[in-house]
Amino acid sequence: MTPDDGQADRPTTAGPSAPDPTASTDDLAVDAFDAADHPRWRRDVAVFLSGQTVSLFGSMLVQYAIMWHLTLETKSGVVLAFAAVAGFLPQAVVSIFGGVWADRMNRKLLIIVADGSIAITTLALAIFLITGAADLWLIFLTLAIRSVGAGIQMPAVSALIPQITPTDKLMRVNGINGSIQSAMMLVAPAAAGALYASASLVAIFFVDVVTAAIGIGLLLLVPVRTLVRSGERPGYFADLTEGVRYVWRHGFVRWLLILFAIVFLLIVAPSYLTPLMIARSFGDEVWMLTVNELAFSVGMVAGGAIIGIWGGTKNRVLLLVGSSVVFGVLSIGLGLSTNLWVFFGFMLLLGLAVPFFSTTSMTLLQERVEPERQGRVFGFVGIVMAVSMPLGMIVFGPLADVVSVELLLVVAGVLTFVVLAVAVLVPSGRRAMAEVSKPA
Numbered sequence: 183m184t185p186d187d188g189q190a191d192r193p194t195t196a197g198p199s200a201p202d203p204t205a206s207t208d209d210l211a212v213d214a215f216d217a218a219d220h221p222r223w224r225r226d227v228a229v230f231l232s233g234q235t236v237s238l239f240g241s242m243l244v245q246y247a248i249m250w251h252l253t254l255e256t257k258s259g260v261v262l263a264f265a266a267v268a269g270f271l272p273q274a275v276v277s278i279f280g281g282v283w284a285d286r287m288n289r290k291l292l293i294i295v296a297d298g299s300i301a302i303t304t305l306a307l308a309i310f311l312i313t314g315a316a317d318l319w320l321i322f323l324t325l326a327i328r329s330v331g332a333g334i335q336m337p338a339v340s341a342l343i344p345q346i347t348p349t350d351k352l353m354r355v356n357g358i359n360g361s362i363q364s365a366m367m368l369v370a371p372a373a374a375g376a377l378y379a380s381a382s383l384v385a386i387f388f389v390d391v392v393t394a395a396i397g398i399g400l401l402l403l404v405p406v407r408t409l410v411r412s413g414e415r416p417g418y419f420a421d422l423t424e425g426v427r428y429v430w431r432h433g434f435v436r437w438l439l440i441l442f443a444i445v446f447l448l449i450v451a452p453s454y455l456t457p458l459m460i461a462r463s464f465g466d467e468v469w470m471l472t473v474n475e476l477a478f479s480v481g482m483v484a485g486g487a488i489i490g491i492w493g494g495t496k497n498r499v500l501l502l503v504g505s506s507v508v509f510g511v512l513s514i515g516l517g518l519s520t521n522l523w524v525f526f527g528f529m530l531l532l533g534l535a536v537p538f539f540s541t542t543s544m545t546l547l548q549e550r551v552e553p554e555r556q557g558r559v560f561g562f563v564g565i566v567m568a569v570s571m572p573l574g575m576i577v578f579g580p581l582a583d584v585v586s587v588e589l590l591l592v593v594a595g596v597l598t599f600v601v602l603a604v605a606v607l608v609p610s611g612r613r614a615m616a617e618v619s620k621p622a
């Protein structure tokens with residue numbers, strides 16, 4: 183799942199505004215990419231997206247394979263909780279500075295270093311496993327290092343795309359990139375299931391190393407200039423403090439971040455235990471775990487297509503809250519499922535609902551947050567997501583070894599209704615929703 187965050191108390195106005203003569207050069211937008219000066223931009227974008235797609239494919243293979251390996255080998259909620267903390271919390275910490283680094287340093291170099299470090303770490307774990315060292319702490323350490331790399335790589339990738347793409351083509355390129363990522367969510371689980379069942383976990387690690395090398399090699403073919411920003415640069419903590427102050431003062435952004443936290447604590451974290459429920463209640467065959475991921479991914483692709491064709495309702499807040507309510511209903515449905523295929527059906531619907539939440543929230547933030555602050559605001563969204571997930575798993579993971587996953591899913595769904603009701607009915611929630619109902 184995904185989404186984002188906040189801004190100042192006044193909505194942005196449509197159309198460009200004149201530069202503030204009192205603003206420093208750092209606060210002004212970088213000159214737009216001129217396609218006339220870069221006739222090979224289509225080639226550069228194609229090569230860059232191809233490399234990132236190959237690298238993403240390998241990373242997703244490892245993600246699914248490790249999760250399934252820990253599920254099938256341990257059947258322990260505590261182990262999955264530790265895996266979630268190791269896989270998400272370091273990214274949250276690094277993301278605090280990742281966006282700032284992406285604005286200050288060579289983005290191409292950042293991506294190469296991050297991707298290379300992830301590949302080397304994965305290769306080291308593969309070698310350890312070959313020699314017979316299969317301690318859980320090695321897997322957790324690998325997950326943590328990969329998470330740090332992701333915290334550096336993700337903002338750099340997002341910031342590099344506008345650097346090689348004409349401004350009037352950004353929407354199209356971002357759309358293509360989003361479609362590629364959705365397609366990977368369909369292909370990667372099936373490929374991971376096939377490799378894990380027919381080969382081994384180590385084989386998947388080697389595939390990830392190869393795909394990372396290909397991704398880095400293709401990125402080296404893309405010329406990327408280092409941005410030079412004149413004027414006095416604020417420090418890391420100055421940028422961070424200004425972003426925190428902005429989010430805190432913007433009522434709707436603050437409210438939306440809280441809603442994000444609720445969804446990730448009560449819906450995403452428990453859903454991370456669905457493979458454990460399958461292994462305990464329906465069987466520990468790899469194809470079951472694969473179909474579970476595919477059902478969710480197919481739902482996400484379908485939901486994204488519906489949003490793209492339909493465009494959503496004008497009352498976006500209603501769509502946002504409504505999709506959150508649907509998450510709670512589906513969580514209860516998953517917990518009450520006694521038939522495997524009914525369970526898969528609920529997973530498909532859960533995936534279908536995700537774009538209605540994530541796309542709507544992203545659009546609201548883009549409309550309400552000033553462009554020069556969007557990077558930091560979206561960075562805080564990423565932090566909220568990356569922190570909420572492991573926090574939820576710290577609670578739900580150990581509980582899964584005491585009570586059934588089914589009960590946890592039902593309780594999480596009910597709690598979602600309660601917390602949503604509070605978020606919508608409290609005065610601050612009503613003010614935030616009234617603010618966003620004003621014309622942007």
